[in-house]
Amino acid sequence: MTYSVAVSGASGYAGGEILRILAAHPDIEIRTVTAHANAGQPLVQHQPHLRSLAHLTLQETTPEILSGHDIVFLALPHGQSGQYTDALTDVSLVIDAGADHRLSSSADWNAFYGGDFHEPWAYGVPELPTQAGKQRANLVGATRIAAPGCNASTVSLSIAPGIAAGVIDPTDLVSVLAVGPSGAGKSLKPHLLGSEILGSANPYAVGGVHRHIPEVKQALRAAGAAEVHLSFTPVIVPMARGILATSSAPITPGASDADIRAAWEHAYGEERFVQLLPEGTYPRTADVIGANTALLGLHIDRDVNRVTIVAAVDNLVKGTAGAAVQSMNIALGLDEGRALTVNGVAP
Amino acid sequence: MTYSVAVSGASGYAGGEILRILAAHPDIEIRTVTAHANAGQPLVQHQPHLRSLAHLTLQETTPEILSGHDIVFLALPHGQSGQYTDALTDVSLVIDAGADHRLSSSADWNAFYGGDFHEPWAYGVPELPTQAGKQRANLVGATRIAAPGCNASTVSLSIAPGIAAGVIDPTDLVSVLAVGPSGAGKSLKPHLLGSEILGSANPYAVGGVHRHIPEVKQALRAAGAAEVHLSFTPVIVPMARGILATSSAPITPGASDADIRAAWEHAYGEERFVQLLPEGTYPRTADVIGANTALLGLHIDRDVNRVTIVAAVDNLVKGTAGAAVQSMNIALGLDEGRALTVNGVAP
Amino acid sequence: MTYSVAVSGASGYAGGEILRILAAHPDIEIRTVTAHANAGQPLVQHQPHLRSLAHLTLQETTPEILSGHDIVFLALPHGQSGQYTDALTDVSLVIDAGADHRLSSSADWNAFYGGDFHEPWAYGVPELPTQAGKQRANLVGATRIAAPGCNASTVSLSIAPGIAAGVIDPTDLVSVLAVGPSGAGKSLKPHLLGSEILGSANPYAVGGVHRHIPEVKQALRAAGAAEVHLSFTPVIVPMARGILATSSAPITPGASDADIRAAWEHAYGEERFVQLLPEGTYPRTADVIGANTALLGLHIDRDVNRVTIVAAVDNLVKGTAGAAVQSMNIALGLDEGRALTVNGVAP
Amino acid sequence: MTYSVAVSGASGYAGGEILRILAAHPDIEIRTVTAHANAGQPLVQHQPHLRSLAHLTLQETTPEILSGHDIVFLALPHGQSGQYTDALTDVSLVIDAGADHRLSSSADWNAFYGGDFHEPWAYGVPELPTQAGKQRANLVGATRIAAPGCNASTVSLSIAPGIAAGVIDPTDLVSVLAVGPSGAGKSLKPHLLGSEILGSANPYAVGGVHRHIPEVKQALRAAGAAEVHLSFTPVIVPMARGILATSSAPITPGASDADIRAAWEHAYGEERFVQLLPEGTYPRTADVIGANTALLGLHIDRDVNRVTIVAAVDNLVKGTAGAAVQSMNIALGLDEGRALTVNGVAP
Incomplete structure (x- = not known):
C-alpha cells in the first residue's frame, strides 16, 4: 500500500532532508508540505535541490491541513510541535523531528528548553542498546516517534555499548564534537x-549548556548507567553537514581489551546502519554524507585507561531525517532500510 | 643594527610564514632563502603571496650557504635539521622549526621519530609556566632555539597553568583538536x-601515536607534573590554518572555582600573546589567523569535576613561525612583539 | 536480467562514483573492481564511503581480468584506456570515462593530449542537441561509449541549444567556470x-590550453556551428564537487527574447536531467550534488547583446559517472534514469 | 603628528577591517568607534579578533559623537552615509566606505540604489588610469573620499589600462567573479x-542588476571609454574573503600582442599595490588575503581575439578598507603604503 504523508517545516533543513529521502521511497506519497512564513510559495523556491517535488506548494502549518494523512512528520523549531501533536489524533503515525517528545524528565525539559512539557515518545535510534535489548523494540508498531537530536544520538551510539556491557564508567565522560552548521537549522x-564559519572552528554551547546533554544522559541511563556525568563541547567547523564526535570514557577496572571491543561488536555486529570499523581505522564525515550510516572507530588507550570512540554521522540523515524514516519503516513493518543508503557521497 | 638572516625550507609552509613575518621586521635583512628540490627557482614561484620578496631566488640548502649569517632559521622536515645544526658553529643564533631539538628524552625521540637524536634547545614558548617561572627565562640570550610543535604548544599552554598551580590532575588529560591541514606541511x-579535506572532518594519528604527545608531556612535566597521561585526538577540518584545542583535566580535590581561574589568570594576566577570555566566552580560530595570539576560554564543569580549556591558535604563527620570531626577539633583546601582531585577520 | 560489471580505476574519484551509483542499480552486479598501484587491497580502504561494497578487493587492471563481463567501465588517466579497449573484444558494452575515445580529430588529440589516437565513440551526453536531433540517438544500442569531460559537457549543454536554433553566434563565446578539485582526480x-585550495579561488589552465576545449568545440559543431571560438577559464574553488559555469554568447541579429528562450525550452523542455529554471532564477551547485541533474539559468543581456547561461552540474555525476550510467541505461534499453536521481544533497 | 579617528559601523566587516589596519598605523589614534544596534557594547564582543582594541566601547552613531575628530570613516549600509556627511563640516577628512558618494549620475543612483542622491567624492582607487593620468591625483590633499566598491574596483583595475591605451573595445566586456560572502557584509x-555557502557556488545579482555595474562604467569612462557595455556575473564561493575576477574584452583591430601587454605594464609598472604577473602566470586569492595588493594575470587569446584578465583582490582590504587607508595616506601626504602590506597571508 501507499501511505500519504504530510511534512511540516518543509522549508527548513530537517524538513527538506525528510522530503529528499521520502521522494525515493516506493511506499510513500508526499501529498502535503507546510511551512510558516513561507506558506503559499513553491517548495522548490526554498528547496531548489528537490527537483522531483517541484509541483508542491507550501501550505500553512495547521492541524486541519496536517490531519487526514496516514503519516505526519513535524520538523518545527523546538517547543512548537506540542501544539500540533495534541490535535493530530486521527493520524496513524506522527514523527516529531523536534525535541518536544524526547525527554522523559520535565525538569530536564524546563532546564534546557522551557515551555510546555510533553510526554516522551518512542526514541528513533533503533540500534541503541538498552537494558532490555535495543530501542528498536519500542519502534515496532509505534504510532508516535521522537526522532533524535543529531549530536545526542551520535554520542549515545558511541558510548552506550560500553555501558550496556559494563566495561566503561559513565561518570567521567568527555565528548568533543566537530559539527557542521546545518545542525543549527536555517x-x-x-x-x-x-x-x-568559513575558515574557522567555533566552539558554542560550551560548559554543560547544550540542549542535547539531557538527551544523551537519558539514553545512557536506558543503556544501564546508574548515573551519567558528561563534559560536552561542540565546535562548528566549515562543512555544511556532518558530525565527528570524539568521546572518551574511563575503562572499568578489570575490563580487558577483548572485553571492550566485544562490547561494541556485540551491539552493532548485526546492524546495517551502525558499523564498527576494524582496529586502527577511524571514520571521516565525508564517508557518511547523504547516508544513514554511523561509522565508529574505537581505540583503547591504556596511557589514560580510557576508551576513545570516534563517530561520524550525517547530522541531517542518521542524525535526523534518516533516523525518522528508518523508524517509520520499522513502525510500519517495512524493510528498515527502505529509501535509505549505507553509501556516502564522497569526496 | 640589522641582522642578516637565512631561511632554509623556504618553499614550505613554515618557511614561508617565517619569511612573511620577517619581511616586516625592521631589524632583519632576509639575505638568503634555501630549498631542496626547488633550488634555483624564484622564491615567489612557490610563495606567490610574498610579493616583497620577489627578488629572492631559492638556493641549495648546504652548511656553506647557511653559514655567514647572523641568524639561521631551519624549516625542514623532522629529522633533517640535525645534519646542519652541527655544522653551523659560526652562526650566532640558530632557530629550528623542526622537531630535532625539542625532546630531552632519546627514548621519546626514538619511539616517535627515529633517526639520530640531538640535544634539546631552549623551547620557544616564552609564556609557558615552568616550575622555575616561565620558558622565557631560557630564551633570553639563547643562541639555539627549538620552535614548538603547533599542536603541542597549544595543548601545553592550555593545561600548564593548572599544573603549575596544583589545581588539576595531570594523569587523566583529554585533548581533542580541530586542526587545519597546513600543520602537516606541503x-x-x-x-x-x-x-x-573539503566538506569533511578527518581524524588522524588517533590513539597515542601523534608525535606531539611526548612534547606535551615534557612541557607539562617542566610545569610541575610528576607524571602525565594524555588522550590526544587531532581531527583535520576544512580550514587552511588554525587549531581549536579542547582540553579537559580533572580538578584537584579541594580546588575552588576561584583557585582554578586564578591559576590561568596568574600565568597569562601580564602576557600579550596568550590571553584568557572573560568567563563564558570562548575563542574561534578566525580570531587569531595571521596573529601571534593564543586565546583561551576556560570552563569549570562541576558535573564531571573537570576544567575544560578551549584554545585557539594559528598553527603557522603562534604555533610555529610567530613563536620562532618571538623567541628570536627575546634572544636578541629586542621588543618581544616586534613584527608580530595580536590582531587576527577575520572574517 | 542482471548484467555483470567490472570497473577499472576503482580507487579513483570517477571510478568510485561509478561504483556508488551502480551499487544502487537493480540490474547490475558489480563483480570486479581493478586498480593499478592499489591492487590487492580492499576497495573500502580507498573508498571508505562505499560500505555496501566492503566485500570487494581491488584486482590488477588487465584485459584478462576485465574480459568476461557484460559491461566494463574504464576510469583511467587520460591516454591509458586505449591499450585495454582494443583487447576487450568480447565485452558487449565498454564505457570509457577517460578522454581516449571522445575526440574525432587526431590533430586535436595530439595538440591537447598526445600519445596514440583512438577512434571516437558514441558521446555520453544524451540531451545534447545535434543537427540530427540529440546525442541520445547515438547511444541507443551502442556497444562503445565515451563518457564526457565534466567541464566540456557542462559548457556544451549550456550553449548548444542556442546554436541549434541559430539564435547565438558561436564565434565569440566566453566561459568562466568555478569548479571543485575532484574534477582533477586523486x-x-x-x-x-x-x-x-581552502579559502582561495585558483585559476588554472588559463589561456586556451584546457583539454576540454576541443571537446566543447566538437560538440558545438555537432549542434550546427560552422566555426567555434571560445575563451575558457576554469577556476578551482573550495568545494569538493561541482561546476558552476557562466557562459556568454553574442545574440544573432534579429533574434527576439522569445526566440532565444524558446531555443533552450525546446532543447530541454522534455528532459528529466537537464532543466531550464524559470526566468530570473539561477542554479547553485549545492542543488545538484549527488544528482544527475544539470540546472540552467538563462539571462538575455541587451546591454551587451549577449545571452548569459549559468549552469550547475556535479562534475562526478552528470559530469562523469552519472552520464556514464545514464548512457549505459540507454544502450541497454533500460529506463534512462535507473539508479540516478534528480534531487541533490543540500545543504 | 597623530590624527584622531572615529570609525562608524565599527561592528561590521568593513568597519572591522578599517580598524584592523588602522590599529597598526603609527600616525593614527583610534579614539571612537560607533555602531547602531550594538551601541553600548564592547567592540571586542563584535570583533573578537581585534585584541589590541579591547579597551574600546561602541558608541551611538551620531554627528555629535563623530564630530571633533581629525578623520572620520563611515562604514554604513549604502544610503545611510549621506545623513552624516552633511553634518560633519568640522571634520578635516571624511572617508565613506559606502556607495553614497561614488556615483556622479543621479540617474544611476536612483536606478541601482534609490533614496537621496549625494555628490561624488574623490574616488579611492589611486592606481586607476584616467584620461588625465590616475585617480591618485584627485586624492592628493582631498578632504572627502569615497572608497570603492570591491567588485567594481577589481574589474575597473582589470580593464581600464586597455581602454586608456586604446587596445581594447569597451562595448562588449564580460566579467565573471568568484567572490567571498564577506563582501555582502554581516x-x-x-x-x-x-x-x-559551504560546498556550493551560488550566482547572485545575475543579469545587469548588480549595484557595482554603474561604478565600473563610470570608472572606465573616466579612463577614456566613450561607451561601456558590460556583462557582469558574480558567484559567491566558499571562502570568507577574496575576489577572483575574470574579465574579457575584445581586442581593438590592429593592436599587437606587445601593444596590449604594454598597456598594463605602463599602467602598473611603477605601482606597489597593483601588480601585473609575468606572462603565463595568474593570481590566486590566497596570495592577497590580508594584503592591499591587486594581482593581475593577462592572456591574449587570439582564438576569440580577446584579452582575458584574471585579477585577485581581498575584498575587505584592497577592495574596501585598505583602499580607504591608502587614500587617507595620500590625502594626508603620508607614505602611501603606511600600515598596509603587499604580502598576503597564505596558505
Whole structure:
C-alpha cells in the first residue's frame, strides 16, 4: 500500500532532508508540505535541490491541513510541535523531528528548553542498546516517534555499548564534537553566517549548556548507567553537514581489551546502519554524507585507561531525517532500510 | 643594527610564514632563502603571496650557504635539521622549526621519530609556566632555539597553568583538536588533497601515536607534573590554518572555582600573546589567523569535576613561525612583539 | 536480467562514483573492481564511503581480468584506456570515462593530449542537441561509449541549444567556470593540496590550453556551428564537487527574447536531467550534488547583446559517472534514469 | 603628528577591517568607534579578533559623537552615509566606505540604489588610469573620499589600462567573479548562511542588476571609454574573503600582442599595490588575503581575439578598507603604503 504523508517545516533543513529521502521511497506519497512564513510559495523556491517535488506548494502549518494523512512528520523549531501533536489524533503515525517528545524528565525539559512539557515518545535510534535489548523494540508498531537530536544520538551510539556491557564508567565522560552548521537549522543568527564559519572552528554551547546533554544522559541511563556525568563541547567547523564526535570514557577496572571491543561488536555486529570499523581505522564525515550510516572507530588507550570512540554521522540523515524514516519503516513493518543508503557521497 | 638572516625550507609552509613575518621586521635583512628540490627557482614561484620578496631566488640548502649569517632559521622536515645544526658553529643564533631539538628524552625521540637524536634547545614558548617561572627565562640570550610543535604548544599552554598551580590532575588529560591541514606541511599525501579535506572532518594519528604527545608531556612535566597521561585526538577540518584545542583535566580535590581561574589568570594576566577570555566566552580560530595570539576560554564543569580549556591558535604563527620570531626577539633583546601582531585577520 | 560489471580505476574519484551509483542499480552486479598501484587491497580502504561494497578487493587492471563481463567501465588517466579497449573484444558494452575515445580529430588529440589516437565513440551526453536531433540517438544500442569531460559537457549543454536554433553566434563565446578539485582526480599535485585550495579561488589552465576545449568545440559543431571560438577559464574553488559555469554568447541579429528562450525550452523542455529554471532564477551547485541533474539559468543581456547561461552540474555525476550510467541505461534499453536521481544533497 | 579617528559601523566587516589596519598605523589614534544596534557594547564582543582594541566601547552613531575628530570613516549600509556627511563640516577628512558618494549620475543612483542622491567624492582607487593620468591625483590633499566598491574596483583595475591605451573595445566586456560572502557584509539573509555557502557556488545579482555595474562604467569612462557595455556575473564561493575576477574584452583591430601587454605594464609598472604577473602566470586569492595588493594575470587569446584578465583582490582590504587607508595616506601626504602590506597571508 501507499501511505500519504504530510511534512511540516518543509522549508527548513530537517524538513527538506525528510522530503529528499521520502521522494525515493516506493511506499510513500508526499501529498502535503507546510511551512510558516513561507506558506503559499513553491517548495522548490526554498528547496531548489528537490527537483522531483517541484509541483508542491507550501501550505500553512495547521492541524486541519496536517490531519487526514496516514503519516505526519513535524520538523518545527523546538517547543512548537506540542501544539500540533495534541490535535493530530486521527493520524496513524506522527514523527516529531523536534525535541518536544524526547525527554522523559520535565525538569530536564524546563532546564534546557522551557515551555510546555510533553510526554516522551518512542526514541528513533533503533540500534541503541538498552537494558532490555535495543530501542528498536519500542519502534515496532509505534504510532508516535521522537526522532533524535543529531549530536545526542551520535554520542549515545558511541558510548552506550560500553555501558550496556559494563566495561566503561559513565561518570567521567568527555565528548568533543566537530559539527557542521546545518545542525543549527536555517536560523538567521550572526554566528551562522558564512563569513563567520568559513575558515574557522567555533566552539558554542560550551560548559554543560547544550540542549542535547539531557538527551544523551537519558539514553545512557536506558543503556544501564546508574548515573551519567558528561563534559560536552561542540565546535562548528566549515562543512555544511556532518558530525565527528570524539568521546572518551574511563575503562572499568578489570575490563580487558577483548572485553571492550566485544562490547561494541556485540551491539552493532548485526546492524546495517551502525558499523564498527576494524582496529586502527577511524571514520571521516565525508564517508557518511547523504547516508544513514554511523561509522565508529574505537581505540583503547591504556596511557589514560580510557576508551576513545570516534563517530561520524550525517547530522541531517542518521542524525535526523534518516533516523525518522528508518523508524517509520520499522513502525510500519517495512524493510528498515527502505529509501535509505549505507553509501556516502564522497569526496 | 640589522641582522642578516637565512631561511632554509623556504618553499614550505613554515618557511614561508617565517619569511612573511620577517619581511616586516625592521631589524632583519632576509639575505638568503634555501630549498631542496626547488633550488634555483624564484622564491615567489612557490610563495606567490610574498610579493616583497620577489627578488629572492631559492638556493641549495648546504652548511656553506647557511653559514655567514647572523641568524639561521631551519624549516625542514623532522629529522633533517640535525645534519646542519652541527655544522653551523659560526652562526650566532640558530632557530629550528623542526622537531630535532625539542625532546630531552632519546627514548621519546626514538619511539616517535627515529633517526639520530640531538640535544634539546631552549623551547620557544616564552609564556609557558615552568616550575622555575616561565620558558622565557631560557630564551633570553639563547643562541639555539627549538620552535614548538603547533599542536603541542597549544595543548601545553592550555593545561600548564593548572599544573603549575596544583589545581588539576595531570594523569587523566583529554585533548581533542580541530586542526587545519597546513600543520602537516606541503606534503604530497592522498589524505591532504583538497578533495579529501573539503566538506569533511578527518581524524588522524588517533590513539597515542601523534608525535606531539611526548612534547606535551615534557612541557607539562617542566610545569610541575610528576607524571602525565594524555588522550590526544587531532581531527583535520576544512580550514587552511588554525587549531581549536579542547582540553579537559580533572580538578584537584579541594580546588575552588576561584583557585582554578586564578591559576590561568596568574600565568597569562601580564602576557600579550596568550590571553584568557572573560568567563563564558570562548575563542574561534578566525580570531587569531595571521596573529601571534593564543586565546583561551576556560570552563569549570562541576558535573564531571573537570576544567575544560578551549584554545585557539594559528598553527603557522603562534604555533610555529610567530613563536620562532618571538623567541628570536627575546634572544636578541629586542621588543618581544616586534613584527608580530595580536590582531587576527577575520572574517 | 542482471548484467555483470567490472570497473577499472576503482580507487579513483570517477571510478568510485561509478561504483556508488551502480551499487544502487537493480540490474547490475558489480563483480570486479581493478586498480593499478592499489591492487590487492580492499576497495573500502580507498573508498571508505562505499560500505555496501566492503566485500570487494581491488584486482590488477588487465584485459584478462576485465574480459568476461557484460559491461566494463574504464576510469583511467587520460591516454591509458586505449591499450585495454582494443583487447576487450568480447565485452558487449565498454564505457570509457577517460578522454581516449571522445575526440574525432587526431590533430586535436595530439595538440591537447598526445600519445596514440583512438577512434571516437558514441558521446555520453544524451540531451545534447545535434543537427540530427540529440546525442541520445547515438547511444541507443551502442556497444562503445565515451563518457564526457565534466567541464566540456557542462559548457556544451549550456550553449548548444542556442546554436541549434541559430539564435547565438558561436564565434565569440566566453566561459568562466568555478569548479571543485575532484574534477582533477586523486592526483598528488601541489596545487591540489587542501591547504592550497581552502579559502582561495585558483585559476588554472588559463589561456586556451584546457583539454576540454576541443571537446566543447566538437560538440558545438555537432549542434550546427560552422566555426567555434571560445575563451575558457576554469577556476578551482573550495568545494569538493561541482561546476558552476557562466557562459556568454553574442545574440544573432534579429533574434527576439522569445526566440532565444524558446531555443533552450525546446532543447530541454522534455528532459528529466537537464532543466531550464524559470526566468530570473539561477542554479547553485549545492542543488545538484549527488544528482544527475544539470540546472540552467538563462539571462538575455541587451546591454551587451549577449545571452548569459549559468549552469550547475556535479562534475562526478552528470559530469562523469552519472552520464556514464545514464548512457549505459540507454544502450541497454533500460529506463534512462535507473539508479540516478534528480534531487541533490543540500545543504 | 597623530590624527584622531572615529570609525562608524565599527561592528561590521568593513568597519572591522578599517580598524584592523588602522590599529597598526603609527600616525593614527583610534579614539571612537560607533555602531547602531550594538551601541553600548564592547567592540571586542563584535570583533573578537581585534585584541589590541579591547579597551574600546561602541558608541551611538551620531554627528555629535563623530564630530571633533581629525578623520572620520563611515562604514554604513549604502544610503545611510549621506545623513552624516552633511553634518560633519568640522571634520578635516571624511572617508565613506559606502556607495553614497561614488556615483556622479543621479540617474544611476536612483536606478541601482534609490533614496537621496549625494555628490561624488574623490574616488579611492589611486592606481586607476584616467584620461588625465590616475585617480591618485584627485586624492592628493582631498578632504572627502569615497572608497570603492570591491567588485567594481577589481574589474575597473582589470580593464581600464586597455581602454586608456586604446587596445581594447569597451562595448562588449564580460566579467565573471568568484567572490567571498564577506563582501555582502554581516547581513542576516538566508543566502548568506554558512550552510548555504559551504560546498556550493551560488550566482547572485545575475543579469545587469548588480549595484557595482554603474561604478565600473563610470570608472572606465573616466579612463577614456566613450561607451561601456558590460556583462557582469558574480558567484559567491566558499571562502570568507577574496575576489577572483575574470574579465574579457575584445581586442581593438590592429593592436599587437606587445601593444596590449604594454598597456598594463605602463599602467602598473611603477605601482606597489597593483601588480601585473609575468606572462603565463595568474593570481590566486590566497596570495592577497590580508594584503592591499591587486594581482593581475593577462592572456591574449587570439582564438576569440580577446584579452582575458584574471585579477585577485581581498575584498575587505584592497577592495574596501585598505583602499580607504591608502587614500587617507595620500590625502594626508603620508607614505602611501603606511600600515598596509603587499604580502598576503597564505596558505
